[in-house]
Amino acid sequence: MINLKVGGVPEHFNYPWYITLKNKEYTKHNINLRWQDFHGGTGQMCKALREGTVDIAIVLTEGIIKDIAAGNPSKIVQTYVKSPLIWGIHVAAKSSFKSISDLENATIAISRYGSGSHLMAIVNAYNQGWDISNLKFNVVKDLQGGIDALSNGSADYFMWEHFTTKPYVDNGIFRRIDDCPTPWPCFVIAVRNEILNQNPEAVKNVLNEINETTKDFKKIKGIDVILAERYEQQLEDIKEWLSITEWNDGKPITSNLITRIQNKMITFNVIDEMKNSKGFIKNMYI
The missing domain is CATH 3.40.190.10 (Periplasmic binding protein-like II)
Incomplete structure (x- = not known):
């Protein structure tokens, strides 16, 4: 059994992870996946990736790009939510x-x-x-x-x-x-380089399971009521959120997208210089 730790904010975006974990979707791949809530958001998760206390993180695109540019030993393996935040x-x-x-x-x-x-x-x-x-x-x-x-x-x-x-x-x-x-897709999935090198097939299996769940997430019967109750939201707010939120459709993240985001971040004085965009990503499907 391969032990992996995944983390994200305890918000409605990540309910698909709850579903897959509740249904034990990863055990059939011999993966023991454990979830950790990060109330401190992307900054806290970037620190956890650096320290190795989490293996996979669902992080804000701008935050992980800035941190990988600053030396975080991780890669972006795909977009998670492709709509803006x-x-x-x-x-x-x-x-x-x-x-x-x-x-x-x-x-x-x-x-x-x-x-x-x-x-x-x-x-x-x-x-x-x-x-x-x-x-x-x-x-x-x-x-x-x-x-x-x-x-x-x-x-x-x-x-x-x-x-x-x-x-x-x-x-x-x-x-x-x-x-x-955000002027870019809002959430990506980042994985520590050590895990990508040691257990690439396990990472692929995790991505396949979460993508399969997000693909039909909006079609789950009563999902708006479930989310409203779980996250203490008004039903009309959840319906609006669902209408404007789009998860990844299975396509890998591209270096061109990373380049465009870096250009914007340089314009905003968030990062100082352009780095090789291929160094930020790992395409798991090649």
Whole structure:
């Protein structure tokens, strides 16, 4: 039995993994796959990949590209969710900030440097024409840290996935000023190089099982009700989320896509230089 550890955020995007694990889809391939929730998001997962405490991670595209460029010994093996991620831009419900322009000199709560909440704050600032070098950050570790920071005034705004934070908007903890979608497919699957070298067939089997589940995920009877209950969301919000979310259709990730994303990240001053895009990916189907 091959032991593998997979990690991701405990959000609705990753419910297909729950289904495959619940149904013990991996044991027929002699794989003992164990899931770990990462409440701290992509920055926390990049650290876990580096330290070898997780083998496979479902991470934000921009975060893992930045970290592989900085030496993370992992490869992107495929896109997981090919549609953009919608980042809500949130302030405290009673904040005096009313519009995006009000936030130019405000302090931003981020989970970690290199995380999606950090990198997308830079993307948003670029979109607004702000001086990125003047951005001020407060590291808060996770979503709860963002809630606390906005509540106690140690940060002014916080960017997190629109639908995950919707209950906090509904409950009057956050007020959403606007949204900022990623200019690239949002989630990819990254695997440590050591695992790719030692157990490539096991990785292929894991990918095949999760792709088979995501292919028909939206067709599962009552999936909208299941997700709404599990993630404490309004049913209409889950229906909207399902309508705009597209999982990978089995096609491998290309170096051209990585090049396009790197070009955007250079424009946004997120990375300093272009690296060979082939060095970021491992195509498991060649």
